[in-house]
Amino acid sequence: QVQLQESGPGLVKPSETLSLTCTVSGASISSNYWSWIRQPPGKGLEWIGYIYYSGDTNYKSSLKSRVTISVDTSKNQFSLKVSSVTAADTAVYYCARGSIAGFDYWGQGTLVTVSS
Amino acid sequence: QSALTQPRSVSGSPGQSVTISCTGTSSDVGGYNYVSWYQQHPGKAPKLMIYDISKRPSGVPDHFSGSKSGNTASLTISGLQAEDEADYYCCSYAGSYSWVFGGGTKLTVL
Numbered sequence: 001q002v003q004l005q006e007s008g009p010g011l012v013k014p015s016e017t018l019s020l021t022c023t024v025s026g027a028s029i030s031s032n033y034w035s036w037i038r039q040p041p042g043k044g045l046e047w048i049g050y051i052y053y054s055g056d057t058n059y060k061s062s063l064k065s066r067v068t069i070s071v072d073t074s075k076n077q078f079s080l081k082v083s084s085v086t087a088a089d090t091a092v093y094y095c096a097r098g099s100i101a102g103f104d105y106w107g108q109g110t111l112v113t114v115s116s
Numbered sequence: 117q118s119a120l121t122q123p124r125s126v127s128g129s130p131g132q133s134v135t136i137s138c139t140g141t142s143s144d145v146g147g148y149n150y151v152s153w154y155q156q157h158p159g160k161a162p163k164l165m166i167y168d169i170s171k172r173p174s175g176v177p178d179h180f181s182g183s184k185s186g187n188t189a190s191l192t193i194s195g196l197q198a199e200d201e202a203d204y205y206c207c208s209y210a211g212s213y214s215w216v217f218g219g220g221t222k223l224t225v226l
Contacts, residue, residue, distance in 0.1 A: 033213070044119065044220040045154070045162065045205050050213055058213040061117055094161060102152030102167035102208050109161050 002026040004095050005084045011113050012089075017052055018082040018112055022095030027105075029053055029076045033098050036069060037081045038091040039109070046091075050098070052075035120145065120206055120218035128223040133194040138206030139187060144216050146187035150209035153182055153191045156220075157202045162197045165204075166191060193223070201225040 008020035022034070030053040039045050049059035049071045059067045063082070071078040082089055092111050096103040123140040128134040138145065138153075145151055151169045155161035164173055164180040169189065179195045189208070193200055206218040 004157075035215070037217075040188075042140050045217040047215040047217060050215075056189075056213070060214065098215075100148075102150070102164055102207060102214075103154075103162075104160040104164050104167070104173060107165075 002097060002105045004097065004105055005098050006093060006095050006107045006110040008110065008112070010111060010116065012085055013116050014086055015084055018085050018089060018114070020078075020080045020081070020083055020093055020095075020110065022078050022107060024076045024078075024097070027097065029071060029078060030073055033100075034071070034078045035096050035103060037094045037103070037106075039094070040088075048080065048082075048093075056108045059065055063076070087114050089112045117210060117214065120208060120223045122204075122217055122218040123208060124219075125222045125224065127226055128193075128196045129223050129226045130196050130198065132196050133192060134196060134223065136191045136193075136204055136206075136223070137196075137216045138189040138191070140189075140208055140216070141187055144208040144210040145189050146186065147211065148209045149184070150184065151184055151189040152207045153180075154205045154207065155200075155202045156205065162205060196225050198225050 003025045024116040035050040036048040066083045068081045092109040094109045095107045153166040156162045169184045170182040
């Protein structure tokens with residue numbers, strides 16, 4: 001059974017860097033595409049970016065200058081960094097396995113609050 | 117990469133059918149046969165209900181169905197059940213390994 005688990009700080013100060021890791025079990029990260037998706041409180045889903053095990057990435061255009069997604073195949077993990085965060089980056093962050101067709105497995109989500 | 121347009125809310129009585137629309141552009145919904153739909157209950161992660169416009173993953177009840185015409189995709193839930201009450205999001209592949217979600221629709225079962 002494929003499982004994804006997000007981990008990282010729940011509170012980040014404005015202007016600092018948000019860092020999250022997604023640990024994958026039940027599947028090899030060396031297949032499929034792996035994405036980060038976020039949901040501000042009370043709002044809709046927003047795709048942030050994806051990575052393939054080879055290291056190929058793409059990011060939502062409006063976030064591209066602040067987002068980095070990386071992969072560690074030895075740990076079956078992939079990670080998200082968002083720099084220069086503001087209150088607008090406060091959200092539940094999900095990691096998900098996907099393909100062009102859609103996202104079939106999701107983590108439970110982790111709330112990250114940006115506040116001083 | 118603007119969000120796809122969904123109605124904010126829809127409602128129906130048990131046993132009835134409801135349809136949720138999802139309107140994009142020729143750069144996303146209209147340009148690819150890769151529309152997916154997600155169900156999200158409060159406090160839970162989204163669950164894939166439909167992919168490739170109309171395919172259901174194993175375990176998804178067959179009273180969920182999807183379709184597409186031009187730049188608009190639709191999710192139809194027939195024989196509404198109380199447990200279908202949730203938020204629903206559409207998502208479309210938008211080319212160059214990017215995806216875009218709809219704003220979400222709250223389904224109320226009366």
